Amino acid sequence: MDFFRKKGPGLLLCFLIAVPAWLLGRAIPVIGGPVFGILFGMIIALARRPESMEAGIKFTSKKILQWSIILLGFEMNLFNVIKVGGQSLAVMVFTLSASFITAYFVGKAMKIDGKTTCLIGVGTSICGGSAIAATAPVIRANDEEVAQAISTIFLFNIIAVFIFPPLGHLIGLSDTGFGMWAGTAINDTSSVVAAGASWSSAAGNNTALAFATIVKLTRTLMIVPITLVLAVYTTRKTMSAEGNNYSIKKIFPWFVLGFVLTAIINTFIALPEGLPQTLVMIGKFMIVMAMTAIGLNTNLKKLLTNGLKPICLGLCCWFVVAVVSLIVQKMIGMI
Numbered sequence: 001m002d003f004f005r006k007k008g009p010g011l012l013l014c015f016l017i018a019v020p021a022w023l024l025g026r027a028i029p030v031i032g033g034p035v036f037g038i039l040f041g042m043i044i045a046l047a048r049r050p051e052s053m054e055a056g057i058k059f060t061s062k063k064i065l066q067w068s069i070i071l072l073g074f075e076m077n078l079f080n081v082i083k084v085g086g087q088s089l090a091v092m093v094f095t096l097s098a099s100f101i102t103a104y105f106v107g108k109a110m111k112i113d114g115k116t117t118c119l120i121g122v123g124t125s126i127c128g129g130s131a132i133a134a135t136a137p138v139i140r141a142n143d144e145e146v147a148q149a150i151s152t153i154f155l156f157n158i159i160a161v162f163i164f165p166p167l168g169h170l171i172g173l174s175d176t177g178f179g180m181w182a183g184t185a186i187n188d189t190s191s192v193v194a195a196g197a198s199w200s201s202a203a204g205n206n207t208a209l210a211f212a213t214i215v216k217l218t219r220t221l222m223i224v225p226i227t228l229v230l231a232v233y234t235t236r237k238t239m240s241a242e243g244n245n246y247s248i249k250k251i252f253p254w255f256v257l258g259f260v261l262t263a264i265i266n267t268f269i270a271l272p273e274g275l276p277q278t279l280v281m282i283g284k285f286m287i288v289m290a291m292t293a294i295g296l297n298t299n300l301k302k303l304l305t306n307g308l309k310p311i312c313l314g315l316c317c318w319f320v321v322a323v324v325s326l327i328v329q330k331m332i333g334m335i
Contacts, residue, residue: 073266096125
Protein backbone atom coordinates (compact mmCIF):
# COMPACT_ATOMS: atom_id res chain seq x y z
CA MET A 1 0.00 0.00 0.00
CA ASP A 2 2.86 2.38 0.79
CA PHE A 3 4.32 1.71 -2.66
CA PHE A 4 1.08 2.67 -4.44
CA ARG A 5 0.58 5.70 -2.21
CA LYS A 6 4.03 7.09 -3.08
CA LYS A 7 4.43 5.99 -6.66
CA GLY A 8 0.85 5.41 -7.80
CA PRO A 9 0.07 8.98 -9.02
CA GLY A 10 3.18 9.16 -11.22
CA LEU A 11 2.72 5.63 -12.54
CA LEU A 12 -0.90 6.39 -13.40
CA LEU A 13 0.08 9.59 -15.23
CA CYS A 14 2.68 7.72 -17.32
CA PHE A 15 0.17 4.96 -18.05
CA LEU A 16 -2.57 7.37 -19.16
CA ILE A 17 -0.18 9.22 -21.48
CA ALA A 18 1.31 5.97 -22.80
CA VAL A 19 -2.07 4.55 -23.91
CA PRO A 20 -2.73 7.09 -26.69
CA ALA A 21 0.99 7.09 -27.55
CA TRP A 22 0.89 3.29 -27.93
CA LEU A 23 -2.26 3.45 -30.09
CA LEU A 24 -0.83 6.21 -32.28
CA GLY A 25 2.38 4.24 -32.62
CA ARG A 26 0.44 1.24 -33.91
CA ALA A 27 -1.50 3.47 -36.31
CA ILE A 28 1.65 5.29 -37.53
CA PRO A 29 4.43 2.70 -37.13
CA VAL A 30 6.97 4.81 -39.01
CA ILE A 31 7.05 7.05 -35.92
CA GLY A 32 6.27 4.47 -33.24
CA GLY A 33 4.79 4.61 -29.76
CA PRO A 34 8.04 5.43 -27.93
CA VAL A 35 8.52 8.61 -29.94
CA PHE A 36 4.93 9.70 -29.30
CA GLY A 37 5.45 8.92 -25.61
CA ILE A 38 8.51 11.19 -25.44
CA LEU A 39 6.70 13.96 -27.34
CA PHE A 40 3.60 13.83 -25.17
CA GLY A 41 5.72 13.74 -22.04
CA MET A 42 7.78 16.76 -23.09
CA ILE A 43 4.64 18.75 -23.92
CA ILE A 44 2.95 17.92 -20.63
CA ALA A 45 6.19 18.68 -18.76
CA LEU A 46 5.76 22.33 -19.71
CA ALA A 47 2.89 22.53 -17.22
CA ARG A 48 3.37 22.31 -13.47
CA ARG A 49 2.45 19.02 -11.83
CA PRO A 50 1.95 17.91 -8.22
CA GLU A 51 5.06 16.87 -6.32
CA SER A 52 3.31 13.60 -5.47
CA MET A 53 3.82 12.42 -9.05
CA GLU A 54 7.61 12.70 -9.08
CA ALA A 55 8.41 9.40 -7.36
CA GLY A 56 6.22 7.42 -9.76
CA ILE A 57 7.62 9.17 -12.83
CA LYS A 58 11.18 8.48 -11.70
CA PHE A 59 10.29 4.86 -10.96
CA THR A 60 8.80 4.48 -14.45
CA SER A 61 11.81 5.97 -16.22
CA LYS A 62 14.20 3.64 -14.37
CA LYS A 63 12.59 0.45 -13.10
CA ILE A 64 9.80 0.07 -15.66
CA LEU A 65 12.35 0.52 -18.43
CA GLN A 66 14.59 -2.17 -16.94
CA TRP A 67 11.67 -4.57 -16.57
CA SER A 68 10.60 -3.89 -20.15
CA ILE A 69 14.05 -4.85 -21.41
CA ILE A 70 13.93 -8.04 -19.34
CA LEU A 71 10.62 -8.98 -21.01
CA LEU A 72 12.14 -8.38 -24.45
CA GLY A 73 14.39 -11.36 -23.74
CA PHE A 74 11.43 -13.65 -24.40
CA GLU A 75 11.81 -13.07 -28.14
CA MET A 76 15.55 -13.74 -28.11
CA ASN A 77 17.59 -16.85 -28.73
CA LEU A 78 20.65 -17.09 -26.49
CA PHE A 79 22.89 -18.26 -29.32
CA ASN A 80 21.94 -15.14 -31.27
CA VAL A 81 22.66 -13.01 -28.20
CA ILE A 82 26.17 -14.41 -27.96
CA LYS A 83 26.72 -14.03 -31.71
CA VAL A 84 25.53 -10.42 -31.79
CA GLY A 85 27.57 -9.51 -28.72
CA GLY A 86 30.66 -10.89 -30.40
CA GLN A 87 29.94 -9.03 -33.63
CA SER A 88 29.57 -5.74 -31.77
CA LEU A 89 32.84 -6.04 -29.85
CA ALA A 90 35.03 -4.50 -32.55
CA VAL A 91 32.59 -1.65 -33.11
CA MET A 92 32.40 -0.96 -29.38
CA VAL A 93 36.17 -0.91 -28.92
CA PHE A 94 36.59 1.69 -31.68
CA THR A 95 33.62 3.84 -30.63
CA LEU A 96 34.66 3.84 -26.96
CA SER A 97 38.20 4.85 -27.88
CA ALA A 98 36.99 7.53 -30.30
CA SER A 99 34.65 9.04 -27.72
CA PHE A 100 37.26 9.27 -24.97
CA ILE A 101 39.95 10.65 -27.29
CA THR A 102 37.55 13.25 -28.72
CA ALA A 103 36.34 14.26 -25.25
CA TYR A 104 39.91 14.69 -24.00
CA PHE A 105 41.21 16.86 -26.86
CA VAL A 106 38.03 18.88 -27.50
CA GLY A 107 37.60 19.44 -23.76
CA LYS A 108 41.19 20.70 -23.53
CA ALA A 109 40.76 22.95 -26.56
CA MET A 110 37.52 24.44 -25.21
CA LYS A 111 38.92 24.70 -21.67
CA ILE A 112 36.09 22.68 -20.16
CA ASP A 113 36.48 21.39 -16.61
CA GLY A 114 38.12 17.97 -16.59
CA LYS A 115 35.38 16.31 -14.58
CA THR A 116 32.64 17.61 -16.86
CA THR A 117 34.67 16.43 -19.84
CA CYS A 118 35.07 12.98 -18.29
CA LEU A 119 31.35 12.67 -17.50
CA ILE A 120 30.29 13.67 -21.01
CA GLY A 121 32.83 11.29 -22.54
CA VAL A 122 31.67 8.41 -20.35
CA GLY A 123 28.01 9.20 -20.93
CA THR A 124 28.47 9.29 -24.70
CA SER A 125 30.62 6.19 -24.96
CA ILE A 126 28.79 3.88 -22.56
CA CYS A 127 25.20 4.42 -21.49
CA GLY A 128 24.30 8.02 -20.84
CA GLY A 129 22.85 8.96 -17.48
CA SER A 130 23.57 5.61 -15.83
CA ALA A 131 27.27 5.84 -16.66
CA ILE A 132 27.37 9.45 -15.46
CA ALA A 133 25.66 8.52 -12.20
CA ALA A 134 28.12 5.65 -11.67
CA THR A 135 31.18 7.71 -12.55
CA ALA A 136 30.37 10.95 -10.68
CA PRO A 137 31.15 9.73 -7.14
CA VAL A 138 34.31 7.99 -8.34
CA ILE A 139 35.83 11.17 -9.80
CA ARG A 140 34.23 13.38 -7.11
CA ALA A 141 32.16 15.45 -9.52
CA ASN A 142 29.90 18.08 -7.96
CA ASP A 143 26.18 18.54 -8.63
CA GLU A 144 26.70 21.29 -11.22
CA GLU A 145 29.10 19.14 -13.24
CA VAL A 146 26.73 16.17 -13.09
CA ALA A 147 23.77 18.36 -14.11
CA GLN A 148 25.64 19.76 -17.10
CA ALA A 149 26.69 16.31 -18.28
CA ILE A 150 23.27 14.70 -17.85
CA SER A 151 21.51 17.64 -19.53
CA THR A 152 23.89 17.41 -22.48
CA ILE A 153 23.46 13.66 -22.82
CA PHE A 154 19.68 13.86 -22.56
CA LEU A 155 19.59 16.54 -25.26
CA PHE A 156 21.31 14.24 -27.74
CA ASN A 157 19.27 11.26 -26.57
CA ILE A 158 16.09 13.06 -27.55
CA ILE A 159 17.57 14.21 -30.87
CA ALA A 160 18.84 10.70 -31.65
CA VAL A 161 15.39 9.14 -31.27
CA PHE A 162 14.06 11.42 -34.00
CA ILE A 163 16.93 11.63 -36.49
CA PHE A 164 18.55 8.17 -36.39
CA PRO A 165 15.69 6.21 -38.03
CA PRO A 166 15.33 8.57 -41.02
CA LEU A 167 19.12 8.86 -41.35
CA GLY A 168 19.38 5.09 -41.29
CA HIS A 169 16.88 4.82 -44.13
CA LEU A 170 18.70 7.56 -46.05
CA ILE A 171 22.02 5.73 -45.69
CA GLY A 172 20.34 2.46 -46.66
CA LEU A 173 21.09 0.47 -43.52
CA SER A 174 19.66 -3.01 -43.04
CA ASP A 175 17.72 -3.94 -39.89
CA THR A 176 20.84 -5.40 -38.26
CA GLY A 177 22.99 -2.52 -39.52
CA PHE A 178 20.68 0.01 -37.93
CA GLY A 179 20.51 -2.04 -34.73
CA MET A 180 24.30 -2.04 -34.51
CA TRP A 181 24.47 1.68 -35.28
CA ALA A 182 21.82 2.60 -32.72
CA GLY A 183 23.25 0.25 -30.10
CA THR A 184 26.76 1.69 -30.39
CA ALA A 185 26.11 5.35 -31.27
CA ILE A 186 23.10 6.41 -29.15
CA ASN A 187 23.97 7.33 -25.59
CA ASP A 188 21.24 6.04 -23.30
CA THR A 189 19.47 2.68 -23.17
CA SER A 190 16.05 4.32 -23.24
CA SER A 191 16.83 6.21 -26.44
CA VAL A 192 18.38 3.13 -28.06
CA VAL A 193 15.20 1.21 -27.32
CA ALA A 194 13.03 4.07 -28.63
CA ALA A 195 14.98 4.39 -31.88
CA GLY A 196 15.07 0.63 -32.35
CA ALA A 197 11.35 0.32 -31.67
CA SER A 198 10.59 3.12 -34.13
CA TRP A 199 12.67 1.44 -36.86
CA SER A 200 11.18 -1.98 -36.13
CA SER A 201 7.64 -0.61 -36.30
CA ALA A 202 8.32 0.73 -39.78
CA ALA A 203 10.11 -2.46 -40.88
CA GLY A 204 7.33 -4.72 -39.64
CA ASN A 205 9.67 -6.89 -37.55
CA ASN A 206 11.64 -6.65 -34.31
CA THR A 207 15.11 -7.36 -35.70
CA ALA A 208 16.48 -3.84 -35.28
CA LEU A 209 14.98 -3.40 -31.81
CA ALA A 210 16.27 -6.75 -30.57
CA PHE A 211 19.71 -6.24 -32.14
CA ALA A 212 20.05 -2.68 -30.81
CA THR A 213 18.97 -3.77 -27.33
CA ILE A 214 21.50 -6.61 -27.16
CA VAL A 215 24.33 -4.42 -28.47
CA LYS A 216 23.42 -1.65 -26.02
CA LEU A 217 23.24 -4.06 -23.08
CA THR A 218 26.64 -5.45 -24.04
CA ARG A 219 27.97 -1.90 -24.23
CA THR A 220 26.43 -1.08 -20.85
CA LEU A 221 28.63 -3.71 -19.21
CA MET A 222 31.58 -1.40 -19.89
CA ILE A 223 30.42 0.64 -16.87
CA VAL A 224 32.25 -1.78 -14.60
CA PRO A 225 35.78 -1.74 -16.10
CA ILE A 226 35.63 1.97 -16.97
CA THR A 227 34.55 2.88 -13.43
CA LEU A 228 37.24 0.69 -11.93
CA VAL A 229 39.91 2.32 -14.10
CA LEU A 230 38.67 5.81 -13.18
CA ALA A 231 38.65 4.88 -9.50
CA VAL A 232 42.27 3.75 -9.66
CA TYR A 233 43.23 6.85 -11.66
CA THR A 234 41.48 9.22 -9.26
CA THR A 235 42.99 7.50 -6.24
CA ARG A 236 46.50 7.77 -7.62
CA LYS A 237 45.94 11.36 -8.69
CA THR A 238 44.72 12.53 -5.29
CA MET A 239 46.95 10.15 -3.29
CA SER A 240 43.92 9.08 -1.29
CA ALA A 241 41.96 5.84 -0.88
CA GLU A 242 38.65 7.68 -1.02
CA GLY A 243 38.50 7.23 -4.78
CA ASN A 244 37.64 3.56 -4.25
CA ASN A 245 34.66 4.36 -2.05
CA TYR A 246 31.92 2.94 -4.30
CA SER A 247 29.79 -0.18 -4.58
CA ILE A 248 29.91 -2.56 -7.54
CA LYS A 249 26.37 -3.61 -6.64
CA LYS A 250 25.11 -0.09 -7.28
CA ILE A 251 26.80 0.41 -10.64
CA PHE A 252 26.31 -3.03 -12.16
CA PRO A 253 23.28 -3.17 -14.50
CA TRP A 254 21.56 -6.17 -12.93
CA PHE A 255 18.70 -6.07 -15.41
CA VAL A 256 21.17 -7.45 -17.96
CA LEU A 257 21.11 -10.71 -16.02
CA GLY A 258 17.31 -10.69 -16.17
CA PHE A 259 17.43 -10.20 -19.92
CA VAL A 260 19.85 -13.12 -20.26
CA LEU A 261 17.67 -15.26 -17.98
CA THR A 262 14.53 -14.68 -20.07
CA ALA A 263 16.55 -15.37 -23.20
CA ILE A 264 17.75 -18.66 -21.67
CA ILE A 265 14.17 -19.57 -20.78
CA ASN A 266 12.97 -18.74 -24.28
CA THR A 267 15.86 -20.69 -25.84
CA PHE A 268 15.73 -23.90 -23.83
CA ILE A 269 12.21 -24.15 -22.39
CA ALA A 270 9.06 -24.83 -24.42
CA LEU A 271 6.69 -22.10 -23.24
CA PRO A 272 2.91 -22.15 -23.91
CA GLU A 273 2.05 -20.95 -27.40
CA GLY A 274 1.56 -17.22 -27.54
CA LEU A 275 3.00 -16.53 -24.06
CA PRO A 276 6.37 -15.17 -25.24
CA GLN A 277 4.65 -12.86 -27.74
CA THR A 278 2.28 -11.59 -25.04
CA LEU A 279 5.12 -10.89 -22.64
CA VAL A 280 7.06 -9.08 -25.36
CA MET A 281 4.00 -6.94 -26.19
CA ILE A 282 3.66 -6.01 -22.51
CA GLY A 283 7.35 -5.16 -22.50
CA LYS A 284 6.95 -2.86 -25.48
CA PHE A 285 4.07 -1.03 -23.84
CA MET A 286 6.23 -0.62 -20.77
CA ILE A 287 8.87 0.92 -23.07
CA VAL A 288 6.30 3.52 -24.15
CA MET A 289 5.56 4.25 -20.48
CA ALA A 290 9.27 4.66 -19.77
CA MET A 291 9.71 6.98 -22.74
CA THR A 292 6.77 9.02 -21.48
CA ALA A 293 8.50 9.37 -18.11
CA ILE A 294 11.73 10.43 -19.84
CA GLY A 295 9.76 13.12 -21.68
CA LEU A 296 8.12 14.27 -18.45
CA ASN A 297 11.58 14.67 -16.89
CA THR A 298 12.99 16.65 -19.81
CA ASN A 299 13.25 20.41 -19.29
CA LEU A 300 14.18 21.98 -22.61
CA LYS A 301 14.88 25.39 -21.11
CA LYS A 302 17.44 23.96 -18.68
CA LEU A 303 19.01 21.89 -21.43
CA LEU A 304 19.58 24.99 -23.53
CA THR A 305 20.71 27.31 -20.72
CA ASN A 306 23.32 25.09 -19.06
CA GLY A 307 26.01 26.44 -21.34
CA LEU A 308 27.10 26.00 -24.94
CA LYS A 309 30.52 24.49 -24.25
CA PRO A 310 29.28 21.20 -22.75
CA ILE A 311 26.71 20.93 -25.54
CA CYS A 312 29.40 21.47 -28.18
CA LEU A 313 31.59 18.85 -26.52
CA GLY A 314 28.68 16.41 -26.41
CA LEU A 315 27.94 17.10 -30.07
CA CYS A 316 31.55 16.41 -31.07
CA CYS A 317 31.69 13.14 -29.14
CA TRP A 318 28.31 12.03 -30.40
CA PHE A 319 29.14 12.83 -34.03
CA VAL A 320 32.49 11.03 -33.88
CA VAL A 321 30.96 7.93 -32.29
CA ALA A 322 28.16 7.80 -34.88
CA VAL A 323 30.59 8.13 -37.79
CA VAL A 324 33.16 5.69 -36.38
CA SER A 325 30.42 3.11 -35.79
CA LEU A 326 29.41 3.27 -39.46
CA ILE A 327 33.04 3.18 -40.65
CA VAL A 328 33.91 0.13 -38.55
CA GLN A 329 30.73 -1.65 -39.67
CA LYS A 330 31.75 -0.95 -43.25
CA MET A 331 35.26 -2.29 -42.61
CA ILE A 332 34.05 -5.54 -41.10
CA GLY A 333 31.41 -6.04 -43.80
CA MET A 334 28.24 -5.45 -41.78
CA ILE A 335 27.00 -2.70 -44.12
